[in-house]
Structure formats: structure tokens, C-alpha cells
Amino acid sequence: MYIAITRQQMGDNYQGSCGDFVRYLEKENEGKAPEDQEQFFDQTENNIDAERVIADIDANTAKLSKRDPKFYSIMVSPSQAELNHIGNDPEKLKQYTRELMTTYAASFYRDKEVTVKDVLYFAKLERERTYSEKDKAVKENQPIASKILDLQHQIRAIREGREHGDMAKLQEKINVLETEAPHKQNGKRIVIGMAKEGHQSHIHIIVSRKDVTNSHSLSPGSKFRTSETTLNGEKVKQGFDRDKFYRAAEKTFDKQFGYRRNFVETYHARNLLDKDPKRFFAALLGLPETEKQAARQLLFKAGVKVPGIPTNKVQLAYKAMMQLKKGIGKAMESGSIGI
Structure with missing residues (x-):
């Protein structure tokens, strides 16, 4: 499970509406009949339209300055293994989202208990995901992509009469390069914007900075992480x-x-890998054999080259350990092994 919390992104000015973000989340509904469109939902309702989402979030900003985020985005991206486990069932994902937001509310520390009833949020299920410039496949295809782009520019220049050359031969070179691309999907070179195959369901949540009464701030931002303070003589x-x-x-x-x-799918493992790689690999080595092999399979599917998990600490040389850490870290960041 990969979860990311980000604040409203509009530079230094936070006076704008959430409309652009909400309309972005409507992209999968374009061209679909109303009955086939995916609507927003919250803790108790389904089929909430985008205009209500915009109106409710935009109106819930009392006493926030222009430099204060008005809302936060939570992206919930289950791994392929998790989606397969629940049969990629959209209703189960919605059920999970509601439970997730209950834990979200419980993660706030205030002078009184915060419950999910205090949180103003709307969520949207998306079923597709496309490749971006951050994906490993796109990055490793880039040298080929650059060569193809140069050849396409040459063909265009010849066609427009700005240069002389054999366009057929240049196209042949492009065709050869397409076959040499290291990463393909259904026989085609993976490029930015291409839809990813397999189950890709995920949830976007837009959550107001203010509680439902529009009177108290509930910020999950990094500036507001847990700290201790003294209140009435008590910490x-x-x-x-x-x-x-x-x-x-x-x-x-x-x-x-x-x-x-x-x-290797746990949040605990991700923390260990970031903060104490030696302990991460020690824990990996200490797994029962069946779990160790399952871990190896998960890493392999995530694109991490693991010829074999070492059987003892001696085999795990420092250089090899750090190379493996780098590969696992990238897989974790992309959510491909579900952390």
C-alpha cells in the first residue's frame, strides 16, 4: 500500500479554488455516459457530483491566510498483490477508504478527540494509471526515445524541404530502434502517457484543512507532525x-x-531500509525460508534484480547491499511492492 499526503500545490498563493484539482480528477469520466461515470463519495454518501465537492471545500476556509493550504490530497495506491487479493473490487476499495479515513482522524492529537465525523473529505476511485517521466521503464527507454526524436526531426525537415535525405531509410532506423527499446508493453515501446496494464485502481482523496464546523484546523502537513507540549502542567x-x-x-x-x-511490503520495512539498511537486511535474512522466497518474488516482480537473497551476512557485502537498497528503494517509491 503506497499512500502519499501532499498539500494544495499553487506556489505561494493559496487563495485559489480546488476546482482545477477536482476537474483533473474527472479526467476518466470524459466521453462516458452519465451512468458509466465514477462519482465522488465521502464517509456516508455515494454519487456526489464535482460541483458540490468544489463548493464545500472552497467554502470551508475560515481564517486561513493566502499562504495557508486550503486542502490536502491523499493518494491511496494499493499494490498489484493487494488489488488481486480483493479482486480489484471497487466497492471494497471504497469500504477501505472509509476505514482509512477513520484512522486518519484518529492520528490527530488535539485537546479533544478527533473522529472521522470531524473531517470534511471527498474521495474518487480511478481505474487507470499512466506512465510518467519518473517510471523506471520510461527512464531506461529514454536513450532510444531521444534517438527516435532526432530521426523524426530529420524526416520532418526533409519533408518541409529544409534538408535533403532518404526518408525511407530514416524510417527504417526508427523501426529498428523501436525493437531495441528495453521496455515494451504489448509490443510497443513504453512512453510517457501510455496506460499501464493490469489492475491499476487507486483512490484520490481531497480533504479540507478545516474541520466540518469550519472552526478548527486539521492539518496533516509536515510542519504539524506530532510534538509534545505542556498544557495545564502536563505534557x-x-x-x-x-x-x-x-x-x-x-x-x-x-x-x-x-x-x-x-x-518487504510493510511500512516497518520501508523505515528500516531508509534509516538502517543493515537492520533491514538482517531482518530479511532472518525470515523463514518460505517468506524469504516470497519476498524475493515480490522484489523480482517489482523490477529489483535479486539473483538470490544471501543466506548469511558474510555474503551480503556492503557494496552489494547498497546496490540492492537502491533498487528496493525505487520499487518502494513507485508503490510496486506495496509499501
Whole structure:
């Protein structure tokens, strides 16, 4: 499960409407009949239209300055293994989202308990995902893409009379390069904007910075992470506990759907890899043999080259360990092994 929380992105000016973001989330509905369109939902309702989302979020901004984000975006991207486990069922994803937002509310520390009833949010299911410039396949195809682009420019120049040459031969070179691309999907070179195959369902959530009463701030931003302060002579926690939220998010999915999560899929593993690679690999080595092999398969499917997980610490040389860390880290960032 890959979850990312980002603030409203509009430079230094946060006076704008959430309309652009909401309309962006409507992209999969373009050209579809009304009955086939995916609508927004919240904790209790389905089939909420985009105009209501914009109106409710935009109106819930009391006492926020132009430099304060008015809303946050939460992207919830289950892994292929998780989606396969629930049969890529959209209703189960919506059920999970509602449970997730319950844990989101519980991750705030305030002078009174925060519940999901205090949170103003709207969520949208998307079924497709496209390749971006950040994807490994696009990056590794880039040298080929650059050569093809140069040849296409030459063909255009010849066609427009600005240069002389054999367009047929240039096209032949392009055809050869297309076959040499290291990453293809259904026989075609993977490029930016190409739809990814397989289950790609994910959830976008737009959540107001202010609570439903428009009187209290509920910010999950990095500036407002959990800290201790003294209130009435006692030390109390304040802020938003991201670690608690991320851990609860994966435990909620596992409990709700009976999912058996491998070590390399866990948030704990991601933290270990980031902060203490030696402990990560020690934990990996200590897994029972069946789980170790399952971990190897997950890493292999994520595009991490693991010829064999070392059987002891001696085999795990530092250089090899750091190379493997780099590969696993990229897979984790892309959500391909579900962390």
C-alpha cells in the first residue's frame, strides 16, 4: 500500500479554488455516459457530483491566510498483490477508504478527540494509471526515445524541404530502434502517457484543512507532525502522527480483507531500509525460508534484480547491499511492492 499526503500545490498563493484539482480528477469520466461515470463519495454518501465537492471545500476556509493550504490530497495506491487479493473490487476499495479515513482522524492529537465525523473529505476511485517521466521503464527507454526524436526531426525537415535525405531509410532506423527499446508493453515501446496494464485502481482523496464546523484546523502537513507540549502542567501530544497513520492504514487493510503481508511490503520495512539498511537486511535474512522466497518474488516482480537473497551476512557485502537498497528503494517509491 503506497499512500502519499501532499498539500494544495499553487506556489505561494493559496487563495485559489480546488476546482482545477477536482476537474483533473474527472479526467476518466470524459466521453462516458452519465451512468458509466465514477462519482465522488465521502464517509456516508455515494454519487456526489464535482460541483458540490468544489463548493464545500472552497467554502470551508475560515481564517486561513493566502499562504495557508486550503486542502490536502491523499493518494491511496494499493499494490498489484493487494488489488488481486480483493479482486480489484471497487466497492471494497471504497469500504477501505472509509476505514482509512477513520484512522486518519484518529492520528490527530488535539485537546479533544478527533473522529472521522470531524473531517470534511471527498474521495474518487480511478481505474487507470499512466506512465510518467519518473517510471523506471520510461527512464531506461529514454536513450532510444531521444534517438527516435532526432530521426523524426530529420524526416520532418526533409519533408518541409529544409534538408535533403532518404526518408525511407530514416524510417527504417526508427523501426529498428523501436525493437531495441528495453521496455515494451504489448509490443510497443513504453512512453510517457501510455496506460499501464493490469489492475491499476487507486483512490484520490481531497480533504479540507478545516474541520466540518469550519472552526478548527486539521492539518496533516509536515510542519504539524506530532510534538509534545505542556498544557495545564502536563505534557501532551499535538499535531498529526504520520507514522501512526501509515502503520494503521496497512493494518486496517490486512484485518479488513485477511491479507497476509510479507515483510518487504510493510511500512516497518520501508523505515528500516531508509534509516538502517543493515537492520533491514538482517531482518530479511532472518525470515523463514518460505517468506524469504516470497519476498524475493515480490522484489523480482517489482523490477529489483535479486539473483538470490544471501543466506548469511558474510555474503551480503556492503557494496552489494547498497546496490540492492537502491533498487528496493525505487520499487518502494513507485508503490510496486506495496509499501
